Amino acid sequence: MNSKNLWTRLTKGLLHDSDDDNANRYLILRRNIFILMILITIIPLIIMAVIYQHEYQASLKKEIVNPLKTLANKTKHSFELFLEERLSVIRFIASSYSFEELSDQKTLNRIFKALMDEYCCLVDLGLINKKGIQLSYIGPYEFLGKNYSKQSWFQEVVVKGNYISDVFMGYRQFPHVAIAVLRRTEEGRYLILRATIDTSKFDNLIASMGLDQESDAFLINREGILQTPSRFYGKILDQYPVPFPRGNYGSIVVEEVDPQNRKMLVAYAPFTRSDYIMVLAKQRSALLKPWYTLRSEMLFTFAISVVTIILVVFKLTDTVVKRVKDADEKRELAYREIQHTHKLSSIGRLAAGVAHEINNPMAIINEKAGLMKDLVSYDDQFRKKEKFLGLTDSILQSVERCKEITHRLLGFARRMEVQLVRLDLNELIQETLGFLDKEALYRNIELRLQLTDNLPYIFSDRGQLQQVFLNILSNAFAAVEDEGQIVITSWEEDSDTVGVSIQDNGSGMSGETLKNIFDPFFTTKQKGGTGLGLAITYGIVKKMGGDIKVTSKQGEGTIFTVYLPEKAKIVPGE
């Protein structure tokens, strides 16, 4: 629900933001597009990165864990093979020789010698009877006659038939392992053959694993006592300090933190026929080195991508918003122009109708007043003749004023006949200025002409263009104070357009006035303005296929710029 709300708000903001404040609106639009685009680009990237990381980590782990397990298993097998070999030899001797033969020191010595030649690491060999008494012994110690019946290993061998001891330190402080087998002879007697093995061979087996600096392999018993020396966790018979899984299981790999706070991956492979557990420990950091390298590369790539995305999105958003703004402005302008044209045409029709209807009664007033004037002036006897003539003249003058207005109205409305002639715009401007010379002189207005020489001739309507410039100039004259300045400039805008600007340093216009300046009947003149001058001007310039622009600042002045095509393209009027 929340996300839906957010979406609605975002899209609403994006599509129908009705905020009046335009700048604010574009800011919001920019912000929304930016956020949306960032979200839809970066979120999938993040998801992908996370999934990828997860998957890679998982597969990497598998790749690391399996070899670890395999190596631990293989080594365990080597150990088992080694021990089994010794056990089977002892078992073979126990079954090949009779009780009597084995209890004879000489025979036992011979057998021991032969074994020493074939199998390494045997330290001693001895026969023990059912009661636990050492009957014969070959080895470095004096064990003859020793009673083992109370020892736990003796009980175990009697029950299980064979026995492999934990590692123990002999009298000479060498680690040893004792193995023993039980055999029942045909005569029904029990014999127990016991041998001690030097565990130096264990070190060779571990060395053959070819471990690196960050790895450690050793044996422990089920109580966690180290059976071989460990690189990380102490010497033989020390307690293995890391908690390890107890009970019966196949080989497993676990992650552990050891007392030195190292993260370790440890493989445990328990022996099947003895209490040993093969342990292979590796530092996790060493194992995951390729992963860390990859991760930092990925992070770097990710950061670069995010930065790139943000930059691109920012730039893109900027471009999009600018385009939207431009389009909006253009649309607004086009809309205003259409509105204006529409207004002009409908007002034109209205004006024509009104003017025509007023003209007829005006003509009657004109004639009646004229007749009155005639009658009075032809009658010499008429009393108050002067007074009457004054009155009729006043009526006639008013009619004249009305006539002027209606004719201008009609002139505004009528479809103008255009007569195209080849004309020099500079000359036309100077000619037009001729009408205003006197006023300029009288009011001491400076007229500055900046006319481009060799301005191309244009084909246009002389009379109508004169009206255009006369209208604009009249406005400029009205705007400037006495001793003001009016600058008229002409130039070639491009290959088929010429431009003329008329700049005054007069009172300028407010934005509101500027908006309505070309509307018919819009006037700021207190007296005598019909509000048609610039509307007519606008109509003529547009009809010629040209354009007219106005910029103004209150208190600084106004610039009218007229663009005229070199060949007037007549646009049908309304």
Add this chain to the structure above:
Amino acid sequence: MENLKVLLVDDEEEFVTTLAERLELRGIQARSVIDGEIALQMIETDPPRVVILDVMMPGLGGLEVLKRIKAQHPQIPVILLTGRGSTDEGIEGMQLGAFDYLMKPINIEELIKKMQEAIKSHP
């Protein structure tokens, strides 16, 4: 200008009779009529020297009357009066053979001047 016979045709009676009276005061024999058909009959019976004709009239329009006058009496100059500022009508009228056109309200001195010019060009 003495004894100059002029026919004024305009549907606006107040206008046309007053104008006729003013012309009479100036020694011009001005007759006025408010209908195109009657005007044509009057021209048949007593052809004037100049016809002043309004363009916008109910019934037979000014331009139609002009066409008929020009067909029957090409030697009679016709000056058009137009209530509309539109020069189109005036120009159309001149293409049909009118001597010139004036826009209402008219200035009587200007009208007389135009009549003199018309007579000069139609001896």
